[in-house]
Every structure is written in C-alpha cells, then in structure tokens.
Amino acid sequence: MPLQKFHYRNLLLGEHDVPLTCIEQIVTLNDHKRKQKVLGPNQKLKFNPTELIIYCKDFRIVRFRFDESGPESAKKVCLAIAHYSQPTDLQLLFAFEYVGKKYHNSASKANGAPLGAGGGGSQKTPLFETYSDWDREVKRTGASGWRVCSINEGYMISTCLPEYFVVPSSLADQDLKVFSHSFVGRRMPFWCWSHSNGSALVRTALIRDVLQQRKIEQRICNAITKSHPQRNDVYKSDLDKTLPNIQDIQVAFVKLKQLCVNEPFEETEEKWLSSLENTRWLEYVRAFLKHAAELVYVLESKRLSVVLQEEEGRDLSCIIASLVQVMLDPYFRTITGFQSLIQKEWVMAGYPFLDRCNHLKRSEKEAPVFLLFLDTTWQLLEQCPAAFEFSETYLAVLHDSTRVALFGTFLFNSPHQRVQQSTDSRIKGIKQDFSLGI
Template sequence: QVPFTVLQGEGVEYLGHANDAVIAISNYRLHIKFKDSVINVPLRMMESVECRDMFQLHIVCKDSKVIRYLCHFSTFKQCQEWLKRLTRAIARPAKPEDLFAFAYHAWCLGVCVDEEDQHAHLCRPGDHVRYRFEMELVRMGFDLQNVWRVSDINNNYKLCSSYPQKLLVPVWITDKELENVASFRSWKRIPVVVYRHVRNGAVIARCSQPEISWWGWRNADDEYLVTSIAKACALNPGVKAAGGVQHSGGSDGSEPCDTDFDSSLTACSGVENAGTPQKLLILDARSYTAAVANRAKGGGCECEEYYPNCEVVFMGMANIHSIRNSFQYLRAVCSQVPDPSNWLSALESTKWLQHLSVMLKAAVLVSSAVDREGRPVLVHCSDGWDRTPQIVALAKILLDPYYRTMEGFQVLVESDWLDFGHKFGDRCGHQEKVEDQNEQCPVFLQWLDAVHQLLKQFPCLFEFNEAFLV
C-alpha cells in the first residue's frame, strides 16, 4: 500500500521495503516511511544521489539540505537497484512536459476533477493573478491618459521572447522607437517601468546592458527613452508632490490599508516638490571592471556624458559562477559536523553572507533613492534576468507593504521573476537535456535568503514567516 496520499496526476512508479522503512518513488517525490518518522523529498529538489557505506543512500538537495543515511538496505545489490531508480527519476527531463507540474496542472483542470477538490483551486487563479498587470497599474496610480501607456509591441513575444507581452513606457515613446532601442539592448530587453511610488511618483525601471562594444556605439532612441522616464515621473507626481490629500479609503476604494500610508521599510517621507525631473539613477549590478570587460563581448554600460541628468552607480555584485561556488562551499560547511571553534570563520570563508550583504545594499540604495529622494531608478546587470530581479524585487518589498502579504508576494514573484524571463529551467537544473552545469546557480534561492534576512529583522511587517518561503 502506498504510504502517502497521492496528488492529482501523481503516480507511484516504485514501491518496496528497506530494512527499517517503506520506500516509494513517484513521478513527483521520494517518500520513505520509518516507524516514527517520514522523509518526503520532491524529485526536482534533488541534485545528486549516491551509495554510502555499501548499504545506505546519500542525497544532496538543491536547497542545501544533505540527507545522510537515508535508509538501510539488507544487501548491496538492493541498494544499487534503488540507487539506479532514483538516478533515473531525478535525471533531466527529455521535454518540459515530463515535469510533474504539467501533469498536476492538467489533472487539476480536467473535467473529471471535483470542483471541491482541495487542489483544484490552485490551478484556477484569482483576479490578482489573471489581471495582476492591470490591477498593479491602478494600485500604483499610473496616469495612463497623459503620461504613461501600455505598449503591445511585444504581443506574442515578437519583440523580446523573455519579456512580458505588455510593456509600460512614457506615452510619447513610439513603438518604432522601442524597436530601435531593442536593437541596442542585450537580448532586446529594453528599459520598461515596473513600479511607481504612490506618494512621490518616482519609478523603478529595468532592462539589460546596452551594447556599447569597444566601438562605443550610441543609440539616440535609447538615450531618449531613459531620460523620458525621468520626465514622466515629474509629469505624474505622487499624492504629496502634487499637493493632494491622502484618501481615507484604500487604493481600490475599499477600507484603508498599509499601502495607503507611509509604511515602507525605508521609513522616510517622500519629496514635496514636483515639476523638475529628478536625476535618474542607473544602478548597474556589476562592478565597473566587469561592465567594461563586457564591452569585449559587445556589451558595456551607459556613459553619463550621453545620458543627461543621469547618474551611473556600480554595485559589484558577483556573477552566477561565483554565487554557485559560494553556495557549494556553504553546503559543504553546513553538511559537516559543526566545530564551534571555527564555525564562524568557515561560514565567512564561503562568502555567502557577503554576497547577501551586497544584494541588500543594492536594494536599499534603490529604495532610498525612490522613497527618500524621489528619484527614478533604472536597474540592470548584463542580461537583466539574474541580479536585476534580485535587486528590483527586494527593493519593492522594502518600499511597498503589499508585497509583504501572501497575495502580494505571489504577484511579485510572478511579475518580476516569471514574466521577465528568469531562467528557472537553467538555474535550477530543470531544463531538458542540458548538461552544462555552468548555467546552474541558486539565484532565486539566494534572493529568498535575502527576504529571510528581512523577515528576521522585521517579523511584524510581513504577513508570512519562514515556513511560507520554503
């Protein structure tokens, strides 16, 4: 008998006994039931499995957990058989549809599923998911009549395959100009606005690096778009800057909520003046050296001389290769029996916390520029799908209490990570038939750790706790 309740679309492929447990492998999980405890690990959470001491399995997980002495088999042959089964189960899929998520989704949406099923509602998202883009525009108070517009130039992903289909830009920027900008930005990831501070009108935009190369190429439309973002902020000032009165009701006409008051983690009021464009901050997540080195590969960074009323700041965040190595060192340290005498020095040597510190510093810089100075900010790294969402999403959590609710956090992840093309398949090792380990990196896990650090410091400012993150 299967020792657990299967999910919709889940099928048990192997079921057997070890000396001290019942062991089962489905198309979703490894489940081991001992007399007094249970081990339940999703297959896609496992990075590797091996046989230790001839009769025991040893699993290394992608979230840094290491499961030792999984269960004890009576013979070496039996242990090897289960090792082969697990190795096949956790192998990269031949095609994306082989991932359990697709089977689960199909079954939950199937006509045979009872409407009262506890999992059916998970595949029937609410309005905050279906219409999150439109709802966010209203919630953040974008003036879509006079200042901003939603461009459909990326309809069916014809402009950029890794961008959402609806893009927010200043109203006077034409689609033809956006096409020209796309030819100048890496992977055609143009500057688009993703957040607006309701109280002062400052925005956060994101993009990829400009393709300057060693020749020092320029693009007039790109320069115009970047400076136009700052001008649009001045034309669409916030409640305080416009001299308005804070409404007593919520942003959607409901009861007042945290988003209608100054409750950002930066804890400072917005600017009071409007009309003159604030100096736009271009935050490059890379170091200056790395940005210049990218010119050899056709990339580069903005030159302040060509972008009037803009300031470029480099954060020096490490690339995915350094983060991957740091995480491997961290996992090795955590999997060993701790030695109190050198635990802290061993942890420091992994540089994991230093990398987190730089990420948090970048997010604080963005949120402070927006909240305290009323300045618009443009964030990018090289391609704009790793360090950029880390900074932008973390800054939005600092600025807006909505993203600290369970609903808002879901909207945040779907908007800033999924819609803007973070390579989950490559970074998590889920991509089909790809054996290049250099593309794997716990970018999203690192960001979750940064959110966890904020949770520890400000537990009362979040609707959820650590259990929600894992």
C-alpha cells in the same frame, strides 16, 4: 486544540519526501566489500548495494539501508532513482505527466478550510499574462506617466520579455521596436513600480550597439524624466559593477553547502562562524540589502527615478527590483502581493529558472539567485516581523516549490518557453500555480 494545528506544514511534500529534481547526488555503498560509487544516468552498478545515500539540493542527506531486501531489488531501486532523477529532456520532468486538477480536487482543503483561506492568500494572484493585469498594477501605483505596451504580443520582439509590459507614455511603439535591436536579448527598458511621489523603478538590459548607446540612453532617460510629475532626473545603477555576479553567488553557495552538509560539525564547531563568514554568502546577502536600501533612499528621499542596468537584465535586477518594492510597498509584504511580485519580477521578467535551478542536471549556469532573494527577504522578516503577512515557513515552502517541478511557475527560462512547451497536447496540464500547500 492541539498546538500542531496552528503550525504551517507543507502539503505538497511529506517530511521525508524527496522530489527527483531536488536530488543533487546519489551514492551507493556496499559495507561488506567496502565499495562506493557515485551513480549517474545510464551507468551500470557492478556490486549489490547495502546502502543508498541521497544528497539533496536543500541540504538534506537521506540514507536508505537494504538489510531486508534482496540484492537485485536494491540494485534496481538505485539505478531507477539515478535514471529518473537526471532527465535529459525537459518533457521528461514529472510536471509534464502531472494532472494539476486532480491534485487540487483532493488537496484543496487543510483541516477543513480551503487552502489560502484568511489574509491575503484568499485573493487571486495576478499572473501578468494579460494587458489588464499590467493596467491594474499601473493604476494601483498611480503611475500616470506610463502605459501598457503590446508590441511583444506573440513574442515578436523578445522571447525573454512578457507579451505585455509598461513603458513611458511618451515613447511610441515604433521607436521601441527600433530601439529593441540595440539591447542584449532585445530586452528594452520596462517599468517595475512607481512611488507615490512619482519616481519610478525601471529595469533594462545593456545596450550592445556602442555607436548608438549614447543616443538611445538619452532618448530613454528623457522619456522616463517626462513620466515623472516633477520632471526629475534619472539615476542609473549598473548592477554588474556594484554587486557579485552569479558565478560568485554559486561559489559561495557551494561553500556554504559544504560547510553545512559535508563537514562534521564536531570538528568545525569552534571555527564554524568564521568558516561561515568565509563562504561569503552572508557578505553577498548584505551587499544586496545595502544596495537595495540605497536605491530606496534615491526613490523616496531624492525623488529620482531609478534604472537598473544589467547585461541581460535577468538575474541581479530580479533581486534588487524585488527588494526595493518589498521595502517600499506594504502590498508586497502580503501573501498575495509577494506572490504577484515574484510573478512580475521573476517569472514574467524572464528569470531562467530551468537553468538556475538546473532541473536537467546539465546546466553550467546553475546559481541560487532566487534563494538569495528569499534569504534577503528573510533578513527583513527577522527585523520587522509585524510588517509581513507571512512567516519564514512560507519562504521555505516557496523555495521547496522551486525544487518540486510540479507546476509551470518555476520550471522554465521564460514565459515564451512555457507557452511554447504548452502547445504540445501532452502537457496542457502544465500551468502556473501559486496555491502553495502550506
């Protein structure tokens, strides 16, 4: 049997395919006139291009020559790509015109076998959109002192929290409604995961009401303590003070991309490793892994519940909460488990994919937070490959999927936004999908 049949490959994209949402910059050149222009949306091109260069967000550079095409057709191609790669409205993205059912009918098999066949990939990934999904997760982890809360049904409390989430059993719904007004984005504390020893991992936004802060924190911590079988104390981790912020992460990524893409390797070969270190990307990878490992020790050895605090609770806490669970729970190192982890801690927890991925090319909030998480996971995978059901190829395809803008999974800033957009009859085909084509 040919060796290539054992290799993973991306069935969503061909080797040279470039999704429009993956385009970072478009440059047109005319060799004869020595002219060059960076094309933006609705811009005119005053010369006939002989070459088109596409800089991609995934570090690829794709070049096209127009040696055998007419000058006007070359200009039309360049202007069309520039126009459609920089949409001004969410509903102009390709996913809103895409028919998911048609894709799955035609590409549901690879080499004669269903996609995801074998291992954990054949199981259905819980989407955590329903009460029952959360209830099953609570029971799976044995979190006896916690309950599924439904006060956010219809997103009546917070538009950046899921409709259902898990809270300490001792906290009444009425108290939660009152407390919610004091938190940034009304993102009150919600449960992520419980250790078999009873310690729990909890995420929360910061309390903006300074006068009520101490009182509310005390009530929340007491409730979390009551949910612990041994009534152990709560350990609070302020991520804003201990980890780099999203602006730092974006700056490091830009430097990394410049080093890998823009600078000629021959000129930087001798000092490449030091230049890589100077980007601070690896430093940030280490920082997140180190902090996650410290919290693993608190949860497992000290048997204390951990509360992750972040101003909005939608970025750094996504990484740390996910890493802690990957380190402690073997289920999240399976394909189905890892997908459910992303669904639970990123998609449903309100990670702003639309802004951070900058699908509309106008966000000042762009930051590769999700990529940083995949990189930290890759570091763990490299150290303990036998502990994971998936390979680095899966992580790469997962990152590619954030740039495809094909499904609703990585397209919106919150579950509420996805539901809101899906009320339009034009886009009923938009859905969440973890049947990644590999």
